[in-house]
Amino acid sequence: MRGELGNPRLLRVLNERRLLDQLHEHGPASRADLAKITGLSKPTVSAALAGLEEDGLVHLVGEVSGRPGPVTSLYDMNAGSAHVAGIDIGRDWIRVAIADLRGAFVGRTDGRNTARSSAELATVVDQLARAAAREADLAWTSITCAVVGTPGVYDPAAGKLLFAPNLPDPDIAERLRSALEVDLVIENDINLAAVGEHAYGEGQGKSNFALVSIGTGVGMGIVVNGELYVGARGAAGEVSYVPAAEDPLDSGDLQAHGSTEAVAAAPGVVRAARSAGLDLATAKEVFSAATAGDPVARSVVEAEGRRVGALLVAVAAVLDPEVIVLSGGVGRNLDLLGDAIQSRIDELGPLRPMVVPSALGDSGVLLGAVAHARSRAWDLIFNSRRG
Structure with missing residues (x-):
């Protein structure tokens, strides 16, 4: 690396990247402002901007006048480049x-x-x-x-x-x-x-958080120190395989989907509803029936909330996140699941993770x-x- 830092081309590219990062994060700026913010000399900034402008990565977006001295040009990254x-x-x-x-x-x-x-x-x-x-x-x-x-x-x-x-x-x-x-x-x-939530949703401004998705499957995305964490082999967050208090009747589910996914994901909710005597085809129908006040559907949803609460305590015990974001077709029903989730969290010890629904929905x-x-x-x- 020491030898590379003596490479003029590399130094030029590093300076260009620094300027573009600043423009990307904060928008248009003048040469003088960029020099002040980045600590680069004005000639270095001018040379870097010239190279970036020539290649279409930055462009002139306006001028500022009305104060002593020459007109000041404003540059911004060219987002369409x-x-x-x-x-x-x-x-x-x-x-x-x-x-x-x-x-x-x-x-x-x-x-x-x-x-x-x-x-x-x-x-x-x-x-x-x-x-x-x-x-x-x-x-x-x-x-x-x-x-x-x-x-x-x-x-x-x-x-x-x-x-x-x-x-x-x-x-x-x-x-x-x-x-x-x-x-x-x-x-x-x-x-x-989780990357989307960090950039646009409930994870904005948070260095450590987890997104737990419960829908057709169960999964988790982890952000640690502002970066996505995937583990040694990419399997960090595969919480579908976390052992559940209740195992599915079909042991094949444990190998294919994992214990938690088999009982807590949408198909598990439907199976629980049918076992309770409800002739419903989807988890969405179960939650709709609970919303309408069906006592059996409400008991199924409460049991689901308790499963989710137990899973979130396990997440909090390992990661201690600033917030846990719930997403997925099942998970986003926090209005119905919330009380049961919180009740189970309270029962399992002193850990009290903050739980919020995803702000991004299906996107x-x-x-x-x-x-x-x-x-x-x-x-x-x-x-x-x-x-």
């Missing part, structure tokens, strides 16, 4: 967004996930991605990078997704790479939901994918500038 794609592969829906370098969506397409095989899934994702690019008046080949959120944990050595029983087959990763033909990152969907994974893609795009841009 590159574009990224965020892709959310859900069980029922596939969502694709094209965004600029500030995260503004310029194209979006959503489509039903009807794929029965990894080949079909890759084809559907490719079609939706290219449609989103067309909506943005962009060629798909101009996209700098794409980030895909899927269930499971991607094993780069094997090129497969692990812990993803709901996907048609685990080789989807390589099929997506072949279909999309762009720089591609594959990340766990709940990890990306959390997509927003997280875009945020991750933006960060990677900057790295790719500046790596290319280093030569």
